[in-house]
Amino acid sequence: MLTTRPTATPDELDTTTGPVISVRDLDKRYGSTQVLHGISFAVEEGELFGLLGTNGAGKTTTVEILQGLRRPDGGSVRVLGLDPATSGDRLRRRIGTQLQDAALPERLRVGESLALFASLHPAPRPLDELAAEWQLEPLWRRPFGALSGGERQRLFVALALVGRPRLVFLDELTQNLDPVGRRRTWDVVRRIRDGGTTVVLVTHDVEEAERLCDRIVVLDRGRVVAEGPPAAIVGALGGKATVRFTDAELDVRSLRDLPGVDRVDRHGAEVRVTGVGPVLAHVGARLVALDRPPLDLHVAVPTLEDRFVALTQEAPS
Incomplete structure (x- = not known):
């Protein structure tokens, strides 16, 4: 099994302080349609932070801006102390991402995919260590097309972590999973946070956000309509x-x-x-x-x- 060197390079060592993510008055338009209306929030080091909203609320657009994949039309954004709009390449070497519609070539084997993603980073995690951590050793020679939904999710999480990110984005991680696979994936998310990585969980699943997240932001039609720990947001109902x-x-x-x-x-x-x-x-x-x-x-x-x-x-x- 292929292993890779574990030593981090100085360029990959992140010594920024303050919030891991800081968003202030963020605006985004697509043509004449405004999809983000001056949203603001912050994510602190070590949090499991939820971005919760219905389909079309602006979650994916927000995350794409945070990763430097789209440019905002107004406001300020800092991720790990960097401006994603001007330092996107540098930022993407320091974060991990599991995309909502992620896929790999059907014939690409699990070990090959890990080696491929590791080659994109100057100091990746040792692949045997990563495979053991996410129970991928028995799947090492299995092609992507033969993996179950839960196995694919474990692989995508491993790929997101291969570059030793300080911050990882998980977008609709449990969609299309059965209840057992869903609960197992929740355990995976907790393990990522407990391992010291800040997690941004993008979801429309209210139960998922309530069970997993330390804090959440609720987006509705491009606006922040609630922010805080799940229990505090529930308490704002004033219900009995x-x-x-x-x-x-x-x-x-x-x-x-x-x-x-x-x-x-x-x-x-x-x-x-x-x-x-x-x-x-x-x-x-x-x-x-x-x-x-x-x-x-x-x-x-x-x-x-x-x-x-x-x-x-x-x-x-």
Whole structure:
């Protein structure tokens, strides 16, 4: 198996400080259509950062500008301290990219593809090390056309990491994967972040963003409509939790004085308690104290998907 030298060259050593990505007032037009309307955000070192939005929200255009593949029409962009519009070649040697519609020649073998991509970098990762890390050793001589969806995704991630990037872009990484492949790919993404690489995850999958990302930006029709940790964006809904359980004989008045409880209703044998804060814990503790612990106690809380739907249905300002 081919190995490559692990020593980094001075040109590849990145000593920039501050945000890994800084975007301020970014505009982009295609002809008479404006697709980005003054968006601003920053990505910090070591984050798993999500760029979340529906199809057509401007995610791919934004990422292409960040990689120097498209020029902005206004605003400022810095990636690893560089301007992608003027230093694109230099920048692309320092980042890794898994594209939304990535593909390789059907007959190109896994080992050949890794060697090819490694040849583009002055100090690539050792290929045997990379193959072992992403479980590609059994696939080394297998052609691309014979790989499953999950195997292809592992290969694309390895190709994105072969140049020792400080920053990697993953665009719609789990599209067309079955649920098992999707969960395994999420593990891959976490491993990249845990290995010290900053990750920008581009996705329209709300569950994916909520489960994986430290922070997210929500784009809608070329505008930033929310930014922050997923839990903080959900909290902006101001929504209340609803605890449900079955007890046909409970006197529901015994729950109305609990902390955070706004309302207690009965619907036949079902009891519904609406409130804020850790209302589930308070209700559960009271029912245990009353020696009436239910078997079906559960809670419904606002989700990132609820917030995402609300944000993307609002008219732009």
